Amino acid sequence: MALYIDHLLDFTRCILCGCATATPSPVWLDTIRVLHPTPHGWISLTGIASKYNKVATGAHKNRKIKFNDYPNCPLKPWESRHCCSNPSEEFFIVHEQCWQYAEKKLYPSGKPNLRELYEVLCEVPPSRDPAYSDPSQYHPCREKTLEEFLQGDREFPEPSSSMKEKTSSSSNPTDPFRRLPLEIREKVALLLPSHEFLDLRRVSRAMSTVFHDNFFWKSRFKRDADRGYLDYIACGVTDLDQSGIQSQYTDWGLLYHASMNIGNKLETTVKVWEVVQWIKDVLAAQNGLQESPLWFSGRALQHYHNDSCATGRRVERAKISPSLVKIGVTMVSSKTVHERDEAQAGWKVFETETDILAVEFISKEHENITLGTRNKKSKNICPRDLQKKMDAYYGQENAGGETKKSAPESPFDGNGVRILFNAKPEDFGGFRIRYFNEKISSLGVLSKNMAYSRRNEPQAFGFDANDKCAFDIGMEMEDIVEVVATFEGRLLVDLGVRGSREDYWT
Template sequence: MEVEFRCVICGLYIHGANETAQSWLQEFRTVYSSPQGLCVTGVGLYKQANAGHFTAPTSRNQTWSTIGPDDEVATIRVMSQPPAADNTHGFLLHASCWTLLEKYVAPHEVDIGRLLELCVSVPYAAECHGLAWDHCYGDLIYRDEKSGYPWEDICRETDPEHEPQPRAKRYLNNDPCKVNLLRLQKDLVSKPPNGPKDCSFVGDCFAQLPLELREMIAELLTTQEVFNIRSAARSFWPIFESKAFWKSRFRFGGDREFLFEALEQKDKIDLRALWRVTGRFRKNCLGNRRRVWAILQTIVPLMDARITPVAPDQPGVRQGPGAGVSGHSHADISTGPHAVYRRGCAIFHKRRLYWPEKIVRIAASLAGAGGATYVSGFQFHTEDGPSASVGYLSPNQQACTIDSQIVGFLVAVDSGGLRAIRVLTSSNQQTPWLGDPTGAPVTERFIEAGPFLQVGLAFDAFKIVSIYFDTGRSTDPWQTETGVVNLRRMALWYPCVPPSSLHLVDQHPHWTSNFEPVTWTTFGGPRGEHLKCLTNVFVTRRLAITEIDFQFSDDAPPESDTSLGHCGLCDAGENFEIHGAEGEIITSISVAYESGDLYFEPTIEEDVLAAIKIETSWGMSHAFLPEGTREEDFHFKELPTEKDTIITGLYSTQHPIHGFTGLGVITETLPDILAASETNPCMSQLREAEEFDTCSDYESMVHADV
């Protein structure tokens, strides 16, 4: 079986070579780190696909077809292959994609170190045998949000809904480095469209400007913008006869910059006609070039970003009360980029700074790889004038003004890092989000954390992956009087922080700053109105429990459908019937956990939810157990609830693959529904049921009138 990996640039596979056909898809380079430094190989031909050996000349100027018997070659372990004993490890890209990358960054050289850092900062999608870039290689892969949460980086190869059409597949085989301009020339129609017959410039303010100035203005605009101006200002019609204008369309920043060869032809090609004929990007000729170039437009700005240097007066780590939040960060790998991981983020750099006084403005720099945007750096402006900067600063910024002392923050973070931050002040100001919190868990653990003394940040190759605040308090402000943490305040909640009307029982003596989002849902509806429509609880498991689905009658409001967790395509399910219409409600939920290493390989540190038991106001109960086990095999523990409340929801923590690792109940104070459940006619039958010895007699009586 051939071992194939995707190119880190274009996303197509490095194919194994054979004797009958050769293709650009079989030629590769490896960018890698070793004890000798950061390198890129020459062009190799993937001949040993069965063994997964990627052998190429060590000299970047050589190719597999030109090396002699005395020339040095190297076989580098790449992608998900484990590093060599000396930590040598690399990433693959097609030789053609490397050439396009060199063209894009010219006249500068490719920064191999930054390219490697960037590759390590992107999770490896084992299902797709390549890096899980947010840009998805121009739809070669897709993110499966049906089988997981938005932050879980679940990528798939294809499915019928996402698979490219046959015509689109054909252009993917074209070498993106080679464009046949002679073939394009055959389709050129040099005769331009006719301009307006009436050349009157009445009311046209641009007509007062020399043509040279109008050309300079047009070159700074997109072609579509110039078309729009032409409709309102006739003085811009001559721009479309300007060779300088059409040359600007093919220069860096123009909408045909990917067709850079056109400028090398000087006056041999009518650039205006070429612009028109390439309007649909010629799927059979230019499609792959345009796709790869668009990917480079996303990647190269991230490679060009530089983190602010360590400040000379950077504070040391302070031991004291504080709080932090992090993406799913892995071990500090700043010593060398030689690791891949399936989800989360890496850490390359750390910065600390004293909290500036009298802040009047905060600007957040934003960065992304084609999908979600992340906060990459901050600029703090103060009343005294000087500003403090930290991180990767970019022109893409969002800023807010601060009207009084900062007392806290709302923070949105996903597995990849810091998505957005919102400032809270002593005057009750709540600024707009800096960044985009869409699809990210949110925490309130910083809303009353001030006064701040220091802030610590960790970064991968282009974004903030964790943030930590040191406070001036002598005690931990996030613990309750009973010595447990305030769960509503400390947890990282999705889809939002639960409102105060929902009761959560605080039962954790501490809470980690690591990425452990708590997802929650309610099935009771507003003031418990949906409880009377509840018909079933459907529990899905792989080995551990992965999803709990609450099902309702046909006359229930559409918004009543709700579930907690995510199940896979092959997970098995089990059902428990609830008679909500007759007043039956859930009164208790008990859980049983087992060590994850009893179920999964490789082992996981957390315990997983092996079984749950539900009891109702009718005295009915049902245990959801693994196949082949009995209720007596588990030690169930009832989940605590607030007194005189009704269970209307659940919250959980969940491993992306293995299932629930924690479960809690959400309750509401609903005295009318509680009283109705206690006076239900079935309750008297339940007391009589104690006289029955068998479950069959008991069930037949309880449901006799149902």
């Protein structure tokens, strides 16, 4: 009996990485397997399937999976790849690349337990589609070799002149670390995330000596360390003779530096690795080996690698206070917010793009926490008033050839706005967000007493550029413990929450 997959109705993105499937190029996006229950109650994993590359992938032999086509309404993969509907639990699609990677990490020495994996995947909130502007920006989930990382990086870069001056100046007599032997200083450094250690060496010359310790840098490649997703290199480095690199000595500091410039090339791998670590923790908890991990939604699992991320990005976190009263969101118009209308003598009024600069958590009894950088000149506004201003902006017309000397005023122009949402802990249920061009362009706060729906309030405030590639997602949770935000420069590019649900493995 064939399994029919409908890209208009079903959730057809990869449950592990969130990327599209059934896309002509690159081929790895179109090379999939499907995990599904059978009519007899078993859990089955299909062979390789493909919609556009059957011969190249060997999927022409698989007749168990059928893709529904729409002859009168041709499906354009790059317009419909977001699959806004959630998985129905009738089946889960995984890329072959993602499956091979996850299987190796979850079941390194045995046959995968498909039933336990299926049951855990039923609890995994789907990752968003990266929505890159070009298919070539997608890179498959795979383990890169040491040689690939070190290509072009054979020497550790020289520190800046200012850093040389700080670390080579005379020792500070009040530095408590100078009294400790090197072995103890190394132990202290091993317990710290890399960014905290790098900050520490700026103020302690005694700790700066650990910076040149190769064992310290190798420790960065263990699970739960900054480069935990590269632990396979640390485990198998002695077998790398064929790579042309000395197997007896590996410069782990150089490898750490080389792996900083990962960009999009390793992004898919890192996201799958995060989900795999969470699945491992769930399985361990089900076997009574540890406590259950916090549930998550959105991009919220970076703690598995100490919040390390690609160069130019940073991860910030906020614990939710029991005295939380409001959440503030600072938004401004992007630089390219208005365009001249060449067809008419006026300005185009369209859904314009906004930048989100900060998310604040305002409490009665505890110190307020700000993720990002708030513009203090932004105008405070409540959601209801902002909705009126947005409606008024949409209502502006440029018909009749009337010339306007200035662009229509968006409510986010100038210094922008600071939206203040009511968000007591007993009411705060998550966020509604919209992505565009690899950043978040719209955001709203969900209430526990109102289920998420694109037709319901709360509104996701903000404008998206006039494009079909906006991705809308609701992150709901019964008891939110922590909010995780990722920034690139000053812009909010990713958001996630961690906490618990009422029915969470009870």
